[in-house]
Amino acid sequence: MKHREHSYRNGVLARRMEIRPGVGSPTATAFLQCSRCPHEGSLKLSVRMPPEQIDKKFTQAGWALDPHICPGCRSKANERKAMSAKPSPDAMRAQAQMFSLLQNHFDPNKGVFSQNWDDTRIAADTGLSVAVVVEYRETCFGKLKEPDEVQALRSDIAALEKLHQESQASFLAEIATLKQQLGAISAKWAA
Numbered sequence: 001m002k003h004r005e006h007s008y009r010n011g012v013l014a015r016r017m018e019i020r021p022g023v024g025s026p027t028a029t030a031f032l033q034c035s036r037c038p039h040e041g042s043l044k045l046s047v048r049m050p051p052e053q054i055d056k057k058f059t060q061a062g063w064a065l066d067p068h069i070c071p072g073c074r075s076k077a078n079e080r081k082a083m084s085a086k087p088s089p090d091a092m093r094a095q096a097q098m099f100s101l102l103q104n105h106f107d108p109n110k111g112v113f114s115q116n117w118d119d120t121r122i123a124a125d126t127g128l129s130v131a132v133v134v135e136y137r138e139t140c141f142g143k144l145k146e147p148d149e150v151q152a153l154r155s156d157i158a159a160l161e162k163l164h165q166e167s168q169a170s171f172l173a174e175i176a177t178l179k180q181q182l183g184a185i186s187a188k189w190a191a
């Protein structure tokens with residue numbers, strides 16, 4: 001703000017100044033009225049300080065000027081702003097869509113999706129990441145639980161895989177033994 005006059009000395013623009021004759025030299029106090037609360041800030045300064053410099057001192061003390069907002073009101077306003085920080089309309093639509101898809105296709109009691117549905121499909125349909133869908137589902141709806149038949153099949157498969165590995169190993173050992181015997185016999189005939 002460009003001051004045409006000494007706004008503090010003249011008591012304009014919600015600024016004012018008190019000058020008291022001191023022992024050695026007069027002392028001055030500048031005041032600034034917050035536009036949002038009854039708080040009036042004050043600064044002790046030299047009588048000759050120009051208004052621009054006083055403004056700067058208030059700014060350095062955390063004030064916003066013209067309109068004046070005290071440091072307390074500024075931090076409250078910042079908190080409110082942070083709390084009401086809204087996602088974009090697109091993000092909100094995607095979330096609403098995700099919510100309704102989860103509601104329609106996920107059974108929180110059984111912890112299962114309806115047929116052909118999973119987190120990946122919901123992510124693809126809404127444009128959200130799979131991680132976001134999983135986190136949201138686990139928080140608001142529940143974790144995935146495998147049905148008993150799926151768990152039974154998994155353990156059958158694991159058992160067969162183990163058996164397969166073991167048999168393969170024993171077959172290979174058997175073959176190796178036979179090859180060794182063959183090698184020994186061939187060597188005898190060649191000799």
Ligand SMILES: [Zn+2]
Pocket residue numbers: 034035036037038039069070071072073074
């Ligand atoms: Zn205030």
